[in-house]
């Protein structure tokens with residue numbers, strides 16, 4: 001029996017603090033008119049000190065699980081797509097797993113930059129379609145404001161923080177993720193990169209003095225690449241689903257630059273009115289931009305069960321990808337469940353596990369002094 005991966009839950013988490021273009025004028029040599037004309041961005045949200053990539057991911061996930069009426073304990077797979085993980089390891093997905101009490105889930109991070117959410121959606125879909133898992137939590141979460149050089153006007157105007165999450169569940173009804181493509185071209189890796197902090201250039205006084213832990217970007221080249229692949233990937237993924245552009249009601253593109261999106265829609269001869277745009281209020285939230293924009297489309301009544309939509313994105317790597325989804329919504333007849341109410345319980349559970357590990361270490365340490 002073929003299993004289809006339906007998107008049955010969704011949620012977003014946006015930091016409260018807003019940084020407008022006019023605020024940026026006070027930090028770097030730029031102005032509101034330039035930023036709006038070249039990018040379409042007017043403001044972005046910046047994480048507070050207490051917020052992290054994992055905490056935003058947890059907030060978005062609990063909302064998504066509530067929509068899907070799925071208990072965290074029943075989640076089988078967690079994929080966090082991020083370019084701003086909390087650590088090199090452990091994976092941010094494991095932090096999320098612990099904080100939402102997803103005790104039956106495997107958890108890993110996926111790094112495909114701004115295309116990451118599409119890659120993660122496809123990986124989760126394949127895990128469901130193969131019968132390996134019955135459900136998955138797919139999260140895009142970023143705090144890129146912590147990796148941006150706030151004296152570099154070329155990059156600091158673009159990025160914002162936020163998270164979005166989808167719950168995917170298996171069903172025999174044909175719908176959900178109908179097709180997906182993933183592409184990459186590593187020869188363009190240096191066009192958008194954080195050069196240091198990994199094993200190639202471990203952190204040193206030199207890498208810090210040279211500013212190699214910040215985002216470096218060749219904006220013009222990334223722009224050229226993006227305008228080329230967005231329309232191409234959309235056409236390809238629609239064909240792969242045995243559909244034509246006439247069958248598509250909505251496109252949710254990666255929210256990087258309004259000019260890139262307009263060029264792509266023009267090339268596809270697809271009306272801008274049927275394309276979700278929210279980059280004016282959020283900037284580029286990287287891998288979180290597609291799920292955040294989808295949540296807003298649902299909130300605004302622009303996405304209904306039965307609609308066919310395309311997610312399409314591009315990013316560092318270089319990577320790009322697209323997916324066609326037939327929207328279904330939550331499975332009917334499920335008991336309402338509010339996972340956010342269990343936050344304290346999840347914390348307590350995590351605390352108890354740590355204490356128990358400590359006790360075990362003492363017991364084992366006594367019996368096995370060599371360990």
Ligand code: COA
Pocket residue numbers: 029030031034035038039114153154157158192217218219220222223226256257284314315316
């Ligand atoms: N404010 C004012 N002027 C700025 C500026 C800023 N924030 N940033 C650059 N400029 C200046 C440049 O110095 C340059 O001046 P010069 O002609 O005197 O040298 C001029 O504006 C034009 O710069 P250019 O880089 O050609 O601008 P652009 O039209 O390509 O726009 C980007 C720059 C970054 C907005 C654009 O290239 C872009 O969006 N690229 C894609 C980036 C992206 O999406 N990255 C994320 C991928 S997921």
